[in-house]
Amino acid sequence: MARKQGSHAGITGPKVQDAALRLFAQHGYAAVSMRQIAAEVGVQAGALYNYTADKQSLLFDLLRGNMTELIDALDAAALTGTPLARLDAFTRFHIRFHLPRRDTVFLSYMELRNLTDENFAQIAELRRAYEDRLEDILHDGVASGDFTVPDCRVATLGLIALLTGITNWYRPGGRLTAAEIEANYCTLVCQSVGARLA
Template identity: 80%
Template sequence: MARKQGSHAGITGPKVQDAALRLFAQHGYAAVSMRQIAAEVGVQAGALYNYTADKQSLLFDLLRDNMTDVITACDAAAIDGSPVRRLEAFTRFHIRFHLPRRDTVFLSYMELRNLSAANFDTIAALRRAYEDRLEAILREGVAAGDFSVPDARVATLGLIALLTGITNWYRPEGRLTEPEVAEVYWTLVRQAVGAQMA
């Protein structure tokens, strides 16, 4: 039986999220309508409400899913050993996780302002939970005499901004491979915290 025009039988929640992500990243959250998202998916606008309550919910779900994914992946990664080795593993993990997710990274920084207060608080708490993993490494490194960091919280925010910023410029077809860029960034991070190498 042929699919009816406007039927939502052929779409899924992930397809709606993928379309919203692309459009939000290209045009900005405020400029995108539910009708545009529906057109991108190939259905009538009403069909979208089978998968999301509204545009705000779409943005929130995208940002929440990204943060829960990065926390889960970080906890599953082999980030162990001395503070220096853990910092290196975190650095390489962060780059590896974020490079394929340019659009999501863009939304995570540029569209927080468009979240409702309650949704913002939820995303901020998830971001803090992820940042806390790096801050714990830095604090342990300072206590062990491996790092020289005047303020672990500020250093955490600065390092995450440095590492995440790679998504703004890195291209796979460029001069350096991803592992080569990760090596450069690890050198920068190591020097920034005054890491004492064995």
């Protein structure tokens, strides 16, 4: 079946998202022009507006997509067992989700400033929902006497910062494999909440 001349729907769209993600992560949202994104995709700047209302939507859609994907994947993992087992599983989940998505993670933590107030509020709500999953694990561990944590909210924010920081220095092919890094961080995390290691 013949396709309309010049029609690339379903191809150009994702390429625009990919190019925007890569360029925003590398240079920062404000430093990247629509012309640069268009050049990366291989079209002229005006053509981008067939796929996004404006530059802001491009950023917002990337961040929202990342957060909903993250939360859906965590809920699908359905962590069960003792608080320590769930904490260990959360740690491994977080690392496995984030390591292959370093560009997106970087964006999600660095470019919140460049969202409009309304868009920021939506992303913040999603982040809070994710954090709450971890905080629940910590609360349960404290209640059961498995964990020693002075303040679960502080520990939650601290642990997420600890884990997400990996994306700032991890490089594929570096000194440690992803599995080694994962094991290292599991030890750090479980020890940090005062859990006895198995």
